[in-house]
Amino acid sequence: MxxxxxxxxxxxxxxxxxxxxxxxxxxxxxxxxxxxxxxxxxxxxxxxxxxxxxxxxxxxxDSPPAAAGFSVEDALRSFVRAMEISEPHVDLRVDGMDGLLPATVADAVFLAVREALRNAVAHANAGHVAVHLTWDAGELHASVADDGDGFDPATVARRGSTNGLLGMRERIQAVGGVTTVTSAPRRGTRITLWVPVKERNSRHV
The missing domain is CATH 1.10.287 (Helix Hairpins)
Structure with a gap:
């Protein structure tokens, strides 16, 4: 209701x-x-x-992300549908991780990717956003790349306007991962995440 x-x-x-x-x-x-x-x-x-x-x-x-068997792919596709946007076009691809990630990892990755995607849609003035997640050999890699305006990360950091990026870094760092932001004016933005995942068949941490 x-x-x-x-x-x-x-x-x-x-x-x-x-x-x-x-x-x-x-x-x-x-x-x-x-x-x-x-x-x-x-x-x-x-x-x-x-x-x-x-x-x-x-x-x-929806059910909370940390529920057992939580699917990062389903949650992200649900979020894209909920935004109900025609531009930018969002291309989402997920390989090898449906419902198998430890709960805390799935939660952190979903929230970080969702924030990166929301920022790209709201602020990048992009025509296309590509989201790709893959899990193989104990490592999870994720990227959110857009063809929008881009920005100078150092300048944004000096202005103190990095709360969203800081939140992403903290979430991924909490599960042992690393966040990288690559951007430049008029060259778009790419945010990449790397998280080690040791227990392929575990649904809980």
């Missing part, structure tokens, strides 16, 4: 605002570049809130 109310009342209103911003941004692009840039920034903020709203809706409807 609560999930439906959040989706219908808040999510639908934000989606409508987003469509109107898209139309305004298109109109302003040819006549006032400064206004178009301001509208783009507002649009990014609306997308961010919309993604967060749909993230909450999905969490209210």
């Amino acid at each position: 609560l999930a439906r109310e959040v989706h219908d009342r808040i999510g639908s209103g934000l989606a409508l605002a987003l469509r109107r911003l898209d139309m305004l941004e298109t109109t302003a692009a040819g006549s006032d570049p400064d206004a178009a840039e301001r509208l783009r920034q507002v649009r990014a903020a609306v997308v961010d809130v919309l993604c967060a709203t749909r993230q909450v809706t999905s969490a209210l409807r």
